[in-house]
Amino acid sequence: MIKINRHTLDNGLEMIHFEDKSTQMVALNTMYKVGSRNESPDHTGFAHLFEHLMFGGSVNIPNFDTHIENAGGENNAWTNTDRTNFYITVPRNNAETAFWLESDRMLSLAFTPKSLEVQRNVVMEEFKQRNINQPYGDVGHLLRSLIYKRHSYRWPTIGLKLEHIANATLDDVKDFFFRFYAPNNAVLAITGNISFDEARRLTEKWFGPIPSRAVDTTQPPCEPQQTEERRLEVERDVPFDMITIGIPICSVTDAEYPTLDSITDILTTGQSARMIKNLVQEKQIFSQVDCYLMDTVDPGFLTVMGRLNKGTTFETAETEIWGEFDRLKTELVGDYELQKVKNKFESMHIIENENYLSLATNIAFAASLGDVEHFNREVPNYLAVTADGIREQARNLFRHEKCNTVLYKAKK
Template sequence: MIQFERFELKNGLQVIFHEDLTTPMVVVNILYNVGSRDEEEHRTGFAHLFEHLMFGGSLNVPSYDEPLQKVGGENNAFTSPDITNYYITLPAENLETAFWLESDRMLSLSFDPKVLEVQRSVVIEEFKQRYLNQPYGDAWLKLRPLVYKEHSYKWATIGKEIQHIEKVTMEDVKDFFHRFYKPNNAVLVVAGNTSLEEVKRLSEKWFAEIPKGKTNKRSLPIEPIQTEFRVLEIEAPVPADALYMAFHMEGRGDEKYYATDLLSDILGRGKSSLLYNKLVQKQQLFSAISAYVMGSSDPGLLMIQGQLSAGVSLAEAEKAVWDLIEDFRSASIDDSTLQKVKNKAESTIVFGEVELLNRAMNLAYAWTLGDPDMVNHEGEKIQAVTVADIQEQANKILVKSNASVLRYKSKQ
């Protein structure tokens, strides 16, 4: 159970405090409710670019890292299709330094043209290294537009294409900042060895005077129900053929999400899973295969992903996956199998919450889904899933008309 207190500043900033007196540290986590799904299709990659720009200096702080390092602090950030998250871990006695740094860059970036050019170059190089010049790196660049026809999940967080980042102007940067980087579009989570009174004092001191922005009403296109089997074949100089199979499923806040998550665990989590046991160990059609869910805020994907063994054709491997799915859908799993994956899923949550930073980030993300307290009920929701729920989701999701398949061939 993660105990927390919650309050709101007049400018709309949500603040969540989680006390932990067993540690000498504190975490300051700021989540901005913006991700790549909030971009326009002809101008993508902004959310990720901003993750970089936010470390390039703000109105009164030319160097973000230097003062933080002087007080023993560490920081990082990440961007997803749904959110952009920044976090600092530092000794509790230096908590105010984190408030100072985060409030100044929420107030305003420096908007230095040199910073934009540097970070633009960094992002472009990252695009090339991770997505274009790495084996299988472009798989998701190809798969997303195959799976999504309307929703803005159809491009990757890095962006749809490099040209979008190359063409970013300073006016674009300012518009994006003033639209999304404002107190009423963010949640501040403070966790660790401090008090609610101190968090309230510092929040008022450092954040209360930052002007509230216009309310950003998210109105994303709804992805139509898929009704036809989709296939894309590509060829590239990669070590082995690979198979990516995507199935539409519920979003993170849906009650059915937990059954689908457990379904993916039964199919492909670890060496005791059905896919690994049958297709890797017994039939040796794949050298590796797994199943997992994307965990998206909006309706997302259940993925089956594998790398083929040498000499096995994509047609043979894919048929074997579909045969296994058909067997799974027509047969019922036993209670012990389900309980095993339930226990593993719940233990993952429990062990993850040992880390103070994870607790802070989980509270922040749960806020975006409408209820920070959902972090305290995931275990019971997992345990409430029945065999019938798993079967229902399998028959609903694991069907060809709901599938998009990327066949990634190794070019000899």
């Protein structure tokens, strides 16, 4: 457990801080509470487009990267369904440069036709490489379209259609920016070798003058409870058959999430995990198999994805997967197996957050969920998972009427 310092500016910006004197670096992590869930069905991919546009020049700084490099720093960003995240790391003696740069692009982007054209082409090329030209690249689109019928999670962060980005206008992107990129819709996490007083002073100096904005608080439509199995079979020019199963789950903030996450670890994390050992190594049903959760603000889904070995039928693959599900529903997980999962989570949590930048990102995410102490409760919550709880959640989760299955068939 760590002591996280907090300060909220008059314009609504939430600043959180942790001092780490073991490094000579400082990290600024700015997390905006906007992602693909905030897009409309006819304008998708905008949150991801903005991840790129934010590096194309702000109102007073035409070349962002040059100043970062001159300060001896690095920067990058990522986008998901719920959040858009930007980070800068600089030597501690150049910390103010990071505050200056990050505050200027929160104030306003340059919004030039050239920047839009450049970044739009980059994003469109990424869409083509990842989702059109890459084998199995459209499986995320296919699975989400089965699981979600109303909620905006029904398209991935990259967007629903390529033409949504291709047709984006300067007015479109300006409108999106001023609806979501605001101090009162962001968390600024500052970590590394900088005191709380200095971090607060620089935050007030550079971010304080930015006015709050009328943030769009429209929530996505609630997804109706699924009551029947959904299936889709497609044929593509890929080397091997693949099966993907998606099952709706809770939000990352719900009490049962650590138990569900532990189930995925039991199934596929590590060479001794059940599906790896039984279905890959021993029975050789799959060449590879994975199971993971969506850690989303709204109810997400669990995914099981397996690439079939030659000679294995889809029927056999499904039967074997459900056999592992049924074991969790009927048998209690052993003490050793469960403790191994807990130890792994605790050790990875400690190791990851020894890095000042990783810590900044993780406490920013916790704060963006409404309670920064969610970060400190993570390990205790995972250590509290029980074998009875796993069996109970498995019985509720692994039911055919909740199942969405994509059979991805290789052309002969």
